[in-house]
Amino acid sequence: MxxxxxxxxxxxxxxxxxxxxxxxxxxxxxxxxxxxxxxxxxxxxxxxxxxxxxxxxxxxxxxxxxxxxxxxxxxxxxxxxxxxxxxxxxxxxxxxxxxxxxxxxxxxxxxxxxxxxxxxxxxxxxxxxxxxxxxxxxxxxxxxxxxxxxxxxxxxxxxxxxxxESDIPAMTGISGSGVAYFFLLAEAMIAGGVKLGLSEETARQMVVATADGAGRLMTHNPDPAALRQSVSSKGGTTLAALDTFIDSGIFPIAEAAVKAAADRSLEMEAENSAAVSG
Ligand SMILES: NC(=O)c1ccc[n+]([C@@H]2O[C@H](COP(=O)([O-])OP(=O)(O)OC[C@H]3O[C@@H](n4cnc5c(N)ncnc54)[C@H](OP(=O)(O)O)[C@@H]3O)[C@@H](O)[C@H]2O)c1
Missing domain, CATH: 3.40.50.720 (NAD(P)-binding Rossmann-like Domain)
Structure with a gap:
C-alpha cells in the first residue's frame, strides 16, 4: 500500500x-x-x-x-x-x-x-x-x-x-494564487449589490451561485471570451457592465496582478535560498 x-x-x-x-x-x-x-x-x-x-x-x-x-x-x-x-x-x-x-x-x-x-x-x-x-x-x-x-x-x-520548474512562478500567478482573485471579484460584486439595496445575504447567495454557474459553463466550453461575447448584446445591460470593467483597466490590472504574484514567487525563492545557505 x-x-x-x-x-x-x-x-x-x-x-x-x-x-x-x-x-x-x-x-x-x-x-x-x-x-x-x-x-x-x-x-x-x-x-x-x-x-x-x-x-x-x-x-x-x-x-x-x-x-x-x-x-x-x-x-x-x-x-x-x-x-x-x-x-x-x-x-x-x-x-x-x-x-x-x-x-x-x-x-x-x-x-x-x-x-x-x-x-x-x-x-x-x-x-x-x-x-x-x-x-x-x-x-x-x-x-x-x-x-x-x-x-x-x-x-x-x-x-x-x-x-x-521554471513555469511555476507563472502558474502561481494564475492558479496557485488565482483562486483568491475570483473571491475578490465575488466580494466586490456582493458589495455592489448591497449598495443597490439588496440584503447582504441575498447578494451573497446570488453571487456565489453565479460564480458556480460561470465556472461550470467554462468547464463545458473553455473559451471565456466566446462565453462573454455570447451574453453581450449590443445596447444591453451586460455590455454596459463589461465596458465599465474594460474601460477601468481590467486587462492591465489582471496582467499586473498575475505578474506581481509570479515576481513575488521568484523573490521568495531568492530569500529562502539565502536562508538555506545561511
Ligand atoms: N494556502 C494556499 O493557498 C497555498 C497555496 C500553494 C502553496 N501553499 C504552500 O503550502 C504551505 C503551507 O501553507 P498553509 O497556508 O497551509 O499554512 P498553514 O495553514 O499555517 O499550515 C502550516 C502547517 O505546518 C504546521 N507546522 C508548523 N511547524 C511545524 C513543525 N515544526 N512540524 C510539523 N508541522 C509544523 C502547522 O501546525 P500548527 O497549526 O499547529 O501551527 C500547520 O499545520 C506553504 O509552504 C505555502 O507556501 C499554500
Missing part, C-alpha cells in the same frame, strides 16, 4: 490530503502539525490518518517519514530549511520529497536533502474538494513510476499539470 507522510498539515496540506483520501480512502497516511489543537482539529477532518503533534512528541516528524513512499512538505516556506534538515537523516533513499512551498526552489531542497528524489508542486485550495489545480515539477532523481503514482494520487485533488 502506498504510504504518505504529511509534515505540516495546515490549510494546504489538509486540502491535498482530503482530496487524495476522498479518491483513495485506503492509503496509509501519517500527518503532523505543530500544536495539539491543530492535530485534534485535523483528526476530525481526516479520520483515517494517524496524526501527531510535534508539541507532544518532538520526534513526530522523523517518526512519520520512516518508510514513507512520499513525504509531503506543508510547512510555511520560511520553515522549510529547518524542517528538511531535521528530516533528512530519517529518509529512505527512495522516499520522494514533495514540496508544496511557494518560493522554495528545487535546487535548495536538493542541498537540504542530498540524493533524495524531489518533486515541487504548486497546488491551490479547491484541492480539498477535488477541484484544485496542481502543477508538478519532478527533478531528475524521481523515477518515472513514482511520478505516475504521485500524479494518480494528486488526481483525487484536482487537475494535475506537469511542467518545468
Amino acid at each position: 502506498t504510504s504518505i507522510a504529511s509534515i505540516g498539515t495546515g490549510n494546504m496540506g489538509r486540502a491535498l490530503l482530503k482530496g487524495i483520501l476522498e479518491h483513495d480512502p485506503d492509503l496509509d497516511v501519517r500527518a503532523t502539525t505543530n500544536s495539539s489543537a491543530s492535530a485534534q482539529a485535523l483528526g476530525a477532518e481526516l479520520p483515517t490518518a494517524a496524526i501527531t503533534a510535534v508539541e507532544e512528541d518532538p520526534e513526530a516528524n522523523r517518526k512519520a517519514v520512516q518508510g514513507a513512499d512520499f513525504v509531503f512538505l506543508g510547512v510555511k516556506p520560511w520553515m522549510m530549511a529547518e524542517t528538511v534538515r531535521e528530516l533528512a537523516p530519517a529518509l529512505s533513499p527512495d522516499t520522494v520529497l514533495v514540496s508544496m512551498a511557494a518560493g522554495v526552489a528545487t535546487s535548495d531542497l536538493q542541498r537540504l536533502a542530498p540524493g533524495s528524489p524531489i518533486v515541487r508542486i504548486m497546488p491551490n485550495t479547491p484541492s480539498a474538494i477535488g477541484h484544485g489545480v496542481i502543477a508538478l515539477a519532478p527533478d531528475d532523481a524521481v523515477a518515472e513510476a513514482s511520478v505516475a503514482t504521485l500524479q494518480e494520487l494528486l488526481s483525487g485533488a484536482g487537475l494535475v499539470v506537469p511542467m518545468p
